[in-house]
Each structure stands twice: as structure tokens, then as C-alpha cells.
Amino acid sequence: MGYNLRLLISCPDKKGLIAAISSFVAMHDGNILSADQYVSERESGGTFFMRLEIEGEGFGLERGEFGGAFAPLARKHGMDWRVSYTDTPKRMAILVSRHDHCLMDLLWRWDSGELEAEIPLVISNHPDLAARVEAYGIPFHHLPVGPETKAEQESEVLDLLAKYGVDLIVLARYMQILSPKFVGAYPDKIINIHHSFLPAFAGADPYRRAHERGVKTIGATAHYVTEELDAGPIIHQDVAHVTHRDTVEDLVLLGREVERRVLARAVRWHLQDRILVDNGRTVVFE
Amino acid sequence: MGYNLRLLISCPDKKGLIAAISSFVAMHDGNILSADQYVSERESGGTFFMRLEIEGEGFGLERGEFGGAFAPLARKHGMDWRVSYTDTPKRMAILVSRHDHCLMDLLWRWDSGELEAEIPLVISNHPDLAARVEAYGIPFHHLPVGPETKAEQESEVLDLLAKYGVDLIVLARYMQILSPKFVGAYPDKIINIHHSFLPAFAGADPYRRAHERGVKTIGATAHYVTEELDAGPIIHQDVAHVTHRDTVEDLVLLGREVERRVLARAVRWHLQDRILVDNGRTVVFE
Amino acid sequence: MGYNLRLLISCPDKKGLIAAISSFVAMHDGNILSADQYVSERESGGTFFMRLEIEGEGFGLERGEFGGAFAPLARKHGMDWRVSYTDTPKRMAILVSRHDHCLMDLLWRWDSGELEAEIPLVISNHPDLAARVEAYGIPFHHLPVGPETKAEQESEVLDLLAKYGVDLIVLARYMQILSPKFVGAYPDKIINIHHSFLPAFAGADPYRRAHERGVKTIGATAHYVTEELDAGPIIHQDVAHVTHRDTVEDLVLLGREVERRVLARAVRWHLQDRILVDNGRTVVFE
């Protein structure tokens, strides 16, 4: 079975980086299937970002060899880099409370082959969705949380994530704020769906507040979670048009459609290694 | 030449309003071309909104007679109402600073017959756009404004608006904040275009702030101007998708397209008497 | 429990129809919750369409009485009309082949309370989706079809639909062409989802043909089924943007998202009695 490598690089910009990187690949007989590149300009100088997808077949470097072979080039140019292999899908955990629309949509897409991931577990602070998750053959963990057990529950969640070797956490309407410790353990690896077009209506109850303000569009935002609530790097956003006739309940219903679409796209991009983070903003190589 | 009446009504909701109003029209041999109705629910009870378009030909009430004939019904139900005639277009003034995209778009649409209005004048605090406006045969008034002449200049603007009998003021990127006195003189008759999807990035420089936040959509909002800056009833909003590659300048350029589209639609709806204001929110009978 | 009436009317246009209808309602103490009206102009004269939603509580006509009371008015104006009650949901059958995305989306929405319907059965010409349907507690009927058993299978389908008292049939990617007899038995009661923005790519394999043509948008169309293939009245359409990078498989994947969104909205509108058919085109009172 064929597989590809995905190589993600960022480093200070300078002349000759593409030549250096692509020559390295060519030297090892690699076939570049796609190449994306971007330079982010800042006063302190540019930052170079690159994503390469390289055919595994015929490539001269074995998995164990790649790091050693690439290290001198990486060191020379001060690169942050990572490589992944398409036959080793990421391990994704989904955290959810009671709203099931994002969860069910992700499970259906996963089951349809749309998401390159393994889903070793779903965790919820409510028991309601156990049967729906288990119908997909995925273990469901109910870890209730109360005002006094918040820290303890979070520890249990972290233990489970570690135990199952999770490398992507999706908050599919998980109505709990994560501690800095939790967030710090998974930098740029926790995706949240916020039910408004951030930065509008950051915080709680966005549909009610959107209705009160009388907006004519509602939206949803998928973003990486950082310590500051609802302020992490935005991955994707979309909106739907609404009218004066739409009640708060209508906004919730319409919003569900936007939320699941936006979240699914962000998750797919992450699983395909299309996202880099540039100083609080995302670079998305669609 | 044919003309229509447009009757806009709001009043406390109760049974039988549609029957009462449509029977009044039928009694005077009126042909209803379109009827829109909406009830806004609030804890204190519902409010009824209605828009009727009635064929002028064959209608039994002359212009001078309508008010007297309708008054008893209006009084009985506590109606706020107004009637307009399609052969008496509204008189619209455009206020602009230096950015000409919204202005030129409105002028072109007006010239193409898309906007049912007369434009007796354009006012600007800069002289730059005089030739472009005068090419359309519209008088251009340059009223410069400085830190010490703000109140004085505003008085001159108000004098001009009164002199020309203006009943709609469009702020087509007019970078001046209007005083409460000015706003109070034209309630729900001043339309502003804000270059963001409010309430996000209210205030100045929204494209720069959107870029810094790394949003994936930008937008524009047309709203009625109220005393509180950028908080008036929203008439229309739309967005455009952007990526990490878009610079602030790209956002400005893309945003111009959204701004002019959103503003034009809001102005057209206002000119067609399609908008009512319901407690800080608009009811738009598209 | 409260319920509403929904009254749909079409008839030749003339003066006074709204007054006549709304006065009838008022006379029987009906509270009109929403009223929509439209006149379709044709050379042969206009046609009047109206949809009223009337509060059941306090309305003076019992279910059994409405027809008799309304008949004289209907006869006088030559009305086609029907009334439905929101506490008597429609009975919807879903027909599906192997693609499950539209089916699963409808079932999930139905289960979430988004669709006002009963679903007494799902019918498929393949056995694959039985478990997924039965997980929602809905009977699944597998009626295979072969080149020689087409007529026979269709008879069985019709028998089942009759037996279960179905009044809406949704073809959720049911890859069989229905006979004129079948179509004639359910006029404006069969909704199909076509995976292109009709009339482009009518017929088979639209995504492949869209890819070959190099279009930059793909779409989906929900329409009522008529004898002529893919030519029935269009209820709803939407599109997604694509690029040269998208393969046929990508179009299929993206298209699934559009298809399910478009179909769900069309079904919801139908279930809420928002759709009338006007000479091959739909009138949709959103």
C-alpha cells in the first residue's frame, strides 16, 4: 500500500530555502506530490513556512533515517519541522457535553472515510451520548464534573488521553474551560468550535446575544485552544444569513449546521497536516 | 403613469388586524400588490408590523384623503404608520470623505435606475471627489472640518440637508462622528456602512484589527445611525472569506467589494420602504 | 398542547382576496400568527398564493368544521386550498440506495426534533443500511430491483407507501427512475435531491462531468419529481466553490455536504407547508 510523507517546516526567511529543501528531497529520489510555501512578513523579518507532500514509494530515506538525514539542513537554517506519514493516522479524541450535532457529524464523516484518523475514545462529562458513540465501535468514557471535582476530572481526562496516545483533541461543544496545564500539554493540538464568528460574541450564549443585537449573519469559528479563552489561532470560519424572523431557537438550529461544517473542515485540515501557527494566526495550506 | 402606495404599520398585536387593514383597503377598491406581516414577540406582548403595496390606479382615496380616512382605524389600534407614493421618490444626500468606492457605486446604480431616489447633493469634508460627483450632474458641497470647526461644519451640513429637503442621509464612508443633535434630527433616516461584521471590530481600523486577530472572514454592516457609535439597528451584513495570504491591504480591497454591495442593498430596501425598526432591531420585508 | 392551522390557498388574482380571507379568520376569532402572500403575473392574468398560520387555541372552527365553513368562500373565488394541523405531522418515507449521507442527515435531524414528521419506514433497493435505520427505531424494508423486476418492485413500494399512509416521499439518493404511474400517484409529494445545480449536468454522473468541464462551483438541487427526469419544480439550490485541485472524489465529498443541506431544507419547508407549485415553479414562503 502506498503512503506519503508530509513535511512541515518553518524558519527565518532567506534566499535559497526552497532550493535547499527540494534539492534535499531530489537527492534522495523523492517525488514531490505537492508543495506549498508562504512567507509571513513582520518588522523583525520574514518567516518562511512550507508544506511538502512526498511519495513514499521510491523515496530513499526510511522512516528511521529521515530525522538524521534532515537534521543538518534543519540546523543550518534554524528550522522548526515535523514529518508525518499518511499510513500512520493521528489519534483523535473527541470531548463533548450534551449537544451531539458536532460529534455525530464527525463520527459519520470518520466512518465514511472522510477523516484520516483513529478515534480511540470519546469523553463526556454527561452520560447521554454513550450509545450513539458505542454504535460506531468507539469506547465512550463518562467523566462527570462538578464544581469541586473540576481539577480531579481534568486529571482523569489527561490520564486517558495519555493512556490512549492521543495527539489531537477535538472539543465538539465541550462546555468546560480547560486549565492552563491542560492547554499547555497539547499546544496547537486542541481544536474547539465556538458558536459565533469570533471575535464577535466571545464567551457564553452567543446566539442569544446575536439575536438581541439583531445581527443579520451568524457564524462559527474553529480555533486552536490557548490559555486565553476564545482567543486562540482561528482555523476556519463561516456564516449563515438570518433575518428578523429567526428566533434564538432558529439561530441555534441554523448555527448547528454552520458549526459542524466549520469544525469538520478544521479537523480535516489538521489531520492532513495543512495548518501551521504563525504568531497567533494560522497558516492553512488548503 | 402608474404609481403605488406603500403603507407601513406597527402597533400592539391583537386578533383581527390583518382583516381590519385589508378590509379598509378593499372598501376603497384598493388592489393589494404585496403584503408582508410580522409579529415580534416580547415578554410585554407582541408587536405587529405590516407593509402593504397598493396599486394607485383604481384606489379610491386621493393622496390628500388617505390620512383622514385611515386615522380612525389607526387610532383604534394604536398604530404608528406612514404611507409613501412610488412616484414621489425620496430625497437622498450622500456624505463622503475620501474613499470613493461606496459613493461611485451608489451613483452608478442610481444612474442605472436601480435606486428610486433623487440625489439633490453630495457633501464631503474633502474636495477630492467633486469632479466625479458633478459628472453625474449632482451638486457637490465641500464643507471642510477641523478640530475647532466641527460643530460649525455640522450646522452647515444640517442647513444644507434642510434646504434641499433631504429625507435619507447615506454615510458612504464619511469618517466623521455625528453629534446627538444631528442623529436626533433624522431618526432611522441615516444609513452608515461600517467596514466589519459588527459587533466585531466596532470602532476604528477594523481591517487592521481583523488581520491582527487572524480572522478567516471579513465583512461589512449597514446600519441606522444612533447616538451610540456603531450600535444602531443593523440592516444588512455580508462577509468575504480571506486567508493567511491576505495582507491588510488585500482586506481593504476585498472589503470594498463587500461594503458597496451591503450598503447598496440597505439603501435600496430603505428607498422601497421595506425597513421598520423594532426596539433596536430591524424588520426587513425583503 | 397548543397547535396551529396552516392554510394554503391559490386562486385567480383579484381585488379583496386578503380582506375576504383574513375577515373569515377574524370572524371565527382566529389569531393569524403569520401571513404570506404572492401574486404570480402571467399574460393570462395573475395567480394569487397565500399561506396563513392560525393559532388553534381560541379559533372558533373545529377540525371537522373548517372545510364546510370555508367552502363557500373557496367556491366563490375558485380557490385551490388545503389546511393542515401542526399536531398531525406528515408521514414521510425515505427511499435510498447505497449512499447514506442524505439519509443519515435526515434521520439525525428528525431525531433532534428539527423535522415535523413521522417516519414510518425507510425503503431501499439494497440491504446495506438496515442497521443504521433500525438504530433509530424505524422499520427498514429491503426491496431489491433487477432489470426484469422493476415494475414489480415498484408495485411493492407503492403498496408499502399506501399501507403506511405516507404523504411525503423523499428520494435521499435513490438511484431508480420512478414510473409515470408512481409519480402521478404523489403529485408534488416526492422530493428528490439531484447532485448538481440544475439544469447543469442533468442526468447521470454530474460530478464527473463537472470535473471534466472544469467548473468552479458545484451544487445540489432539491426538486419535486415529475414525469420528465430532473425537470420538476426546483425547491432549493446551493453551491460550493471548488478549484482545479479538487478531484472528482473531492467533488463527491464536498457535494455530499451541499446535498444534505439542500435536501434537509427542502424537506423542512415541505413539512411546514411552505411550498406551493405555480406552473412548474415553486413558491416558497420561507
Added chain:
Amino acid sequence: MGYNLRLLISCPDKKGLIAAISSFVAMHDGNILSADQYVSERESGGTFFMRLEIEGEGFGLERGEFGGAFAPLARKHGMDWRVSYTDTPKRMAILVSRHDHCLMDLLWRWDSGELEAEIPLVISNHPDLAARVEAYGIPFHHLPVGPETKAEQESEVLDLLAKYGVDLIVLARYMQILSPKFVGAYPDKIINIHHSFLPAFAGADPYRRAHERGVKTIGATAHYVTEELDAGPIIHQDVAHVTHRDTVEDLVLLGREVERRVLARAVRWHLQDRILVDNGRTVVFE
């Protein structure tokens, strides 16, 4: 003043192309500002497409030298290629009949600095728009056409285009069909705006036909002109939603907005050398 080079390449796909090209640039001290790449898969083997934007300052090859230096590499890999310099804008002619919305929009954008082009002339078969064009300081040529003078008029148009050294022709609603000779003289250099989402409603009068069919979206398509009418490579498409209330005239009005937006974007991409043609389809490096 700074300038950039834009290098466009297509050739049979093989390993090492990116390395070979970027090494050539690096060898001559070139700074790659952006790089886009795409491989089109076909049964007969892949085709490689690339676009590089290289900073002029510091690049070691003078304008006159580039071709000679690049030729060996190009020959070795069988490349089709072209280079352009951003300080030598393309020379764009606009052809128009009577509808001025696309024309005026292009002129306004050009005047605002949005389009990197010179516009040496506008040609029309009607005299109506002369003043509007000349107000922008652009020569207007009126070349009327009749049933018997079609070939002759086209010759005059071609003469003018040659005389003014035009390298992009924009048909901004030019209601004349060009001869194969004309089309053949400007391969992938004539952009047309068609007022429907092709392939739907190819040919004449699309808005009327869209209305008759009762579609719920209308659209516009910008494409390169080829011999076969309305069948050339599609550059960009977009749509607008419509309802049963929209008359043919409303569709025309709404469509104008889509047409000018779609055309402007296609023209901008062409002027920025972002478009390659791949066997009847476009590759657009946005």
C-alpha cells in the same frame, strides 16, 4: 522602484522539477517571494504546473539575459514557460456593447489601482458609452457592426488591437460572436463574462431562461474564449440566491452584481499571471 518577475511553467511531470527550477533561481541569487505548484493527473501521465514570483532586486539575470539562461533547463524538461515583469503591465482592451456595468466597474477598479494594466482603448459597436470612457482619459473607438459588415468590422477591431499592442482582451458584455480567426489570434488572452453559471443556460438570454425554469440560484462565469461558443476554460464562477418573487428584471439586476464581481476577479488573476490552461480547464494559483 522595485519590481518582480513572474515565471510560469508547465511540462511533463517528473521527479526533481522543483529542485531544478528553484536551484536555477538560487544560483542566480533570486529571492522567491511565492511559489505555487500543481500536478494534473491524466492517464497519459501527469503535467506539472508552476508559478514563481521572484524579487527583481538582487536577482542576477537582467531582462535580456533571462531567456538565454533558462533555455537549457527548459529544453531539458520540455517546458512551456513565460516570464513577465511587474513593472511592465499588460495592455488590456475592453470590448463592450451597451450594458455598461462590467465596463464601469473595471474602469473604476483600474483607476483605483486594483488592476495592474494599461488600458490603451475601449472598443464598442455602439456609440453610447463614449463619454463615460473618455472621462477616464481612455480613447473610445466606435466600430458599428451590421449583418453585412461583420467581417469587415472585426478586421478593424483586430487592426486596432495590433496597433495598440494589446495583450489581453476583455469582453465586458460584448454581444458579438468572434470569428475563429479572431479567437485564434489571441489564445487564452480573451476573457468573456457569461451571465449564467455555465454550463447551465449557455447561449442567449440566460436570465429569462433561468426564470422560466424556476431556478433558485443565478450566476455568472468568466472564461477564456475558444472557438466553441461558451465552452472555453472557466476561470471563475459565482452565484446569487433568488426566490420566486424575483422577476426577470430582478435577475438581471442581481446578476449585474455577480457578473462584475466575477469578471473583475478573473481579470485581476490574469493580469497577475495566476492562470494556466490545462487541457480545457484552468489552473488558477490564487
